[in-house]
Amino acid sequence: MAEIKEIRIHGRGGQGAVTYAQLLAISSFYEGFETQAFPKFGVERRGAPVEAYCRISKKTINLRSQVYNPEIIVVLDSSLLESIDICKGMQSGGILIVNTSKKLPNEYHTHKVFTVDASHIALEIFKKDIVNTAMLGAYASVTKELSLKSIFKALEERFKRRPDLIEKNKRAVSAVYHLIQ
Amino acid sequence: MPRKVIEASTAVAEAVKFCKPAVIPMYPITPQTHIVERISEFINDGDLDSEMIHVESEHSALSAAIGSSATGVRTYTATASQGLALMHEVLFVASGMRLPIVMNVANRALSAPINIWNDHSDSMAARDSSWIQLYVESAQEAFDTTIQAFKIAENKKVLLPIMVCLDGFTLSHVYEPVDLPQQSKVNGYLPKYKPSNILDVKKPVSLGPIGYPDSFMHFKKAQQDAMDNALKIIKKSNSEFKTRFKRSYGNGLIETYNLKGAKFAIVCAGSICGTTRVAVDELRKQGIKVGLIKIKCFRPFPKEDIIAACKKLTGVAVIDRAVSFGFEGPMFTDLKAAIFNEKKKPLIHSFIAGLGGRDVTKNDMLTIFKKISKTKKPITEWLLD
Missing domain, CATH: 3.40.50.920 (Rossmann fold)
Structure with a gap:
């Protein structure tokens, strides 16, 4: 692992990319890492492309500039692949994790690509295509640097005011964790 | 309490909760908004027993803070950018009346062109308002410094308002680990506020009435002396914080x-x-x-x-x-x-x-x-x- 692992999350306004980054920071902190999460600072609108970032390190994170060269990119909405340069600045040998039921075009396979149909799981569990928490399971499964236990702890903390959502989110995380390949 | 990953704005709100101001007049403005939201939640949940005054502008927010602080209670507010600019004339009233108000500034550029993002033009433009200005680097430092600010401002040798400046978005919207102490530990560091020269109906006084040419300059010299004293008090507050919390930021200055x-x-x-x-x-x-x-x-x-x-x-x-x-x-x-x-x-x-x-x-x-x-x-x- 590089001294600081940088992760970029792509979604559309309302899909929870910012929450994803926050939950990743909280759960990775429970895993024993120092973490930092922040959104792309802008004026957010529902449906518009949104980015959020996370830094994970074994040491104190002092760096406070934006993220330009992520090692891992997580895509919550595969329609973004057609509208923006998703892999911009990605480190060579980087990991691309995409929520999709389709196979990604060959051009993406210069990276380590992982796909999972998280939308299908989300529709089943939430009756809504909200995949941000589920995709935490994908990160955990792919990197092996985050346990389900730490994610669950982060979910319990995050949804303190909505306990009805905790179990459903845990189920979604587990389902994606076991499904991704 | 253990370390927790929270937003820097939440860290600031937590610090305010630990310091228990009696009155919090606030007007939301990007990127300070999350501070107002968290404090409102604390009050709503019964975790903070403060009177939040919903005002119609930042000018009113600080005016209400001045009124509150003059009655001798701990008072807090927060703002940013255009909000701080709108407060500008009352900034001098707060410091001239020697009121130990603590205010967080989530630093943001000033218009035009309209820009909601971070720089220091807002607080630097308030440089000569006789407010102490402290700048922080991390969410932990934002938390620690907001607590220290009350101690510094309320010191009898200082009695000046303080701005604790944190970079808007670049810090205010960042989630990272913050060590939240026990309330008793903060109580030990920050004693209850004991004001002097307050507005009291039982013992009526006037605060900040006209200063004629024969006296005005003495008031200003006293403010300058208080700023000089603050250099020592800030250092002392930093080292006392280090003793109790095992954290410090250089010598505080x-x-x-x-x-x-x-x-x-x-x-x-x-x-x-x-x-x-x-x-x-x-x-x-x-x-x-x-x-x-x-x-x-x-x-x-x-x-x-x-x-x-x-x-x-x-x-x-x-x-x-x-x-x-x-x-x-x-x-x-x-x-x-x-x-x-x-x-x-x-x-x-x-x-x-x-x-x-x-x-x-x-x-x-x-x-x-x-x-x-x-x-x-x-x-x-x-x-x-």
Whole structure:
């Protein structure tokens, strides 16, 4: 692992990319890492492309500039692949994790690509295509640097005011964790 | 309580909760909004027993804070950018009446053109309002400094309002680990506020009435003396904090990083200090002797500490995130003035960076170090590329 692992999350306004980054920071902190999460600072609108970032390190994170060269990119909405340069600045040998039921075009396979149909799981569990928490399971499964236990702890903390959502989110995380390949 | 990953704005709100102000008049403005929201939640949930006054503007927010503080209760507010600009005339009333109000500023650019992102033009424009100004680098420092601010402001030798400035978005919206202490520990550090000279119907007094030419200047001199006293009290509050919480930020006024044996240093304030540390570490690994001087306290300006820090340096780059239009960066001016009468002084360079949210990167810092180590003439430059 590089001294600081940088992760970029792509979604559309309302899909929870910012929450994803926050939950990743909280759960990775429970895993024993120092973490930092922040959104792309802008004026957010529902449906518009949104980015959020996370830094994970074994040491104190002092760096406070934006993220330009992520090692891992997580895509919550595969329609973004057609509208923006998703892999911009990605480190060579980087990991691309995409929520999709389709196979990604060959051009993406210069990276380590992982796909999972998280939308299908989300529709089943939430009756809504909200995949941000589920995709935490994908990160955990792919990197092996985050346990389900730490994610669950982060979910319990995050949804303190909505306990009805905790179990459903845990189920979604587990389902994606076991499904991704 | 253990360390927790929370947003820097939440850390500020938590600090306010620990300090229990009686009155909190607030008006939301980006990027300070999350602070108001969290404090509202604390009050709603019964975790904080404060009176929140929903005001119609920032001018009213600070006016209400002045009224509240004058009755002798601990008072807090927060703002940013245009909000601080709208408060401007009342800033002087708060300090002139010697009211120990604590206010967080989530630093943001001033219009026009409209810009919601981070720089220091808002608080730097309030430099001469007789408010103490402290700048922080991390969520932990935002938490710790907000608690310290009440202690400093309420000290009888100070009695001045304080702005605790945190970079809007770049810090205010960042989630990172913060150590939240036990309430009893904060109580031990920050005693209950015991005011003097308050508005009281049983013992009527006037506060801040007219000061005629024969007395006005004495009031102003007293403010200047209070600022001088603040230099000592800030240091003391920082070291007392260290004893109790095992954390400190330099001497409370400035913090030096890797300055030992350094020939060149960057001087800056706020969150970009963190990025500078990373650049310093990288150059030190290559055997290049550079360091950082972080200005935590901008007013009162820690002149003596700056002189001591600059003594052995060959070159210093001051990075300002604000401009005094028609002249130069405000910290650059101050730093030069502070060491002007010293016999041995470094060459001082000015860089204007990160206005209106323009990102300041590690590479920017590396480039600055490279430039100042290769020149014998002072550089003045805006980082535009």
